[in-house]
Amino acid sequence: MSNEQQPQDENKLIAERRAKLAALRETGPAFPNDFRPRHRAQALQERYGASGKEELEALGEVVSVAGRVVRSRGAFMVIQDVSGQIQLYVTKAARPFAKSLDLGDIIGVRGVLHKSGKGDLYVNLDEYQLLTKSLRPLPDKFHGLADQELRYRQRYVDLIANPQVRETFIVRSQVVDFMRRYLNEREFLEVETPMLQAIPGGATARPFVTHHNALDLDMYLRIAPELYLKRLVVGGFDRVYEINRNFRNEGLSTRHNPEFTMLEFYQAYADYNDLMDLTEDMLRSLCREVLGATEVASTVKNDGGEVIQETRYDFGKPFRRLSVFESILQFNTDITAAALADEAGARQIAEHLDIPLKDGWGLGKVQIEIFEKTVEHRLDDPTFITAYPTEVSPLARRNDDNPFVTDRFEFFVGGREIANGFSELNDAEDQAERFRRQVSEKDAGDAEAMHYDADYVRALEYGLPPTAGEGIGIDRLVMLLTDSPSIRDVLLFPHMRPE
Incomplete structure (x- = not known):
């Protein structure tokens, strides 16, 4: 992709997301602030990661999490909070909601905690809410934010x-x-x-x-x-x-x-x-x-x-x-104590090491210059x-x-x-x-x-x-x-x- 094409494509994506936000504004508050997550991804992993699939099924634990959508693959999405990541399972009823989302959107979810056949924890999308619409696309998931200067300038994206x-x-x-x-x-x-x-x-x-x-x-x-x-x-x-x-x-x-x-x-x-x-x-x-x-x-x-x-x-x-x-x-090992302890000797050592010296420097300053160089x-x-x-x-x-x-x-x-x-x-x-x-x-x-x-x-x-x-x-x-x-x-x- 050429450098000219990339900004054009990004501008197109931003325009599409802005259109989605405009539609949201017509239906009610576009940036709700009434969801309170009770759990974090890492805490759930630590508490339930060792539990078996059947054990979690029997437990029927309902959890609530919030975070940024960072991946979407088939029936599963992944959100990321400050502690880490956790999977979400898109139920049939939640499919329209999931399809409306873009990577980077921040959502809140309540649902039953399960474990997949591969041993991964996931939360059912039983209740869900879009909390913040992301207007800019995240960096490419395979390459991430690799440009070092851009990472420093846009630390907020770097952290994501x-x-x-x-x-x-x-x-x-x-x-x-x-x-x-x-x-x-x-x-x-x-x-x-x-x-x-x-x-x-x-x-x-x-x-x-x-x-x-x-x-x-x-x-x-x-x-x-x-x-x-x-x-x-x-x-x-x-x-x-x-x-x-x-x-x-x-x-x-x-x-x-x-x-x-x-x-x-x-x-x-x-x-x-x-x-x-x-x-x-x-x-x-x-x-x-x-x-x-x-x-x-x-x-x-x-x-x-x-x-x-x-x-x-x-x-x-x-x-x-x-x-x-x-x-x-x-x-x-080629420097002697006698030469290092003598101002004239120390200056000769420094000059041999190509250390620039000033006239007003005494023995102590010359010794420090030698120390810092060698x-x-x-x-x-x-x-x-x-x-x-x-x-x-x-x-x-x-x-x-x-x-x-x-x-x-x-x-x-x-x-x-x-x-x-x-x-x-x-x-x-x-x-x-x-x-x-x-x-x-x-x-x-x-x-x-x-x-x-x-x-x-x-x-x-x-x-x-x-x-x-x-x-x-x-x-x-x-x-x-x-x-x-x-x-x-x-x-x-x-x-x-x-x-």
Whole structure:
């Protein structure tokens, strides 16, 4: 079929459906709202799937279901609700009604539950009602909605046509629900902090800018809730968390989206080691409850959808812990500790790796560039990378024994950074100095450097107890747990260029 013919045929089908809707309008309410289904497809399968044909005949169970017509074949139709699909048997009296339907129509049905000779459950169309007339045809049942960009733009059709997509977002909801329950059970308090901020803080990122008309003030969509959450710890809430939307005016990739979801939490009288222990237990428990196993599979597929490579990550084993310095040496056997610990030596290593360097970067920043180029993508098993240089950790507490690094970790699995946490810097004077250094970097042209937040420094001057905090990227975690190759696969409505 030519590209020109396909829209013409679709327009013809839409016109035919609109004519049916017009006829319905003449007979009464075209979109009734008086049907209440009492059962869902999956629940019926679970409850009666093992029952025998004769057993169901004797039982005579009357059920009511509602859903979208997705298949029609002879005497049987199939409807789909949020839980799955179930067959309907078209009785003689129901044939005119069934013939009037189009794929995509939403109907309500009451009838006796039976089982076919093949062992499939079905519901008799004893009572039936058209609830919503579908004016657009569903995608071809054999090919589905395959165009990736169209799937993202028209997620509503994607959810109808591709049941596995619904499963991805059900898992996402279960992940968030589990994390909320896990923290609530440990006496964390869920809070909400501003999305519109006068000073964007808590991370190094380029913000989105907007304008507050009533205040005549430029404001920013938050890049992180961190500084507000720590203000709450100053105020006496010892354990707080927020499941939050963050906005960073950065590029798009399979792992980055300018709008993303993060769990961020803070615990007073704890350090980064406590949070690594908590994170390991939380993620292991999450896998057991949501996936039913501690092993997570990641696959590579060819264009035909066949799996050509599979990697499994085991959350049941103790997570590996390495410092940034140790990891570089472990994954680069040709790099010596002496060269990596020396700024001139580290710069030579980076230049050999074709890493572009800036004049103002110190040893810590150069080491991180080497780490990101040579190590990060190779961290497959669940791994905590610790001891990040102070130069790249403006909000983290310096290590007592080695002030060149901070008490900070990032968690990686499958070559992806999933979490970032650290013992918080609660020295107001040290924080003020680091803010000033960030401002100097911003003045020198670094658009991602932090602003000076005088009110946050003032909060620290009242006293922040020893505290540890962490952020976990929900989108990337769900990508891993659902074996999704792109972050857009786990966002219901990812941003797209205008059509």
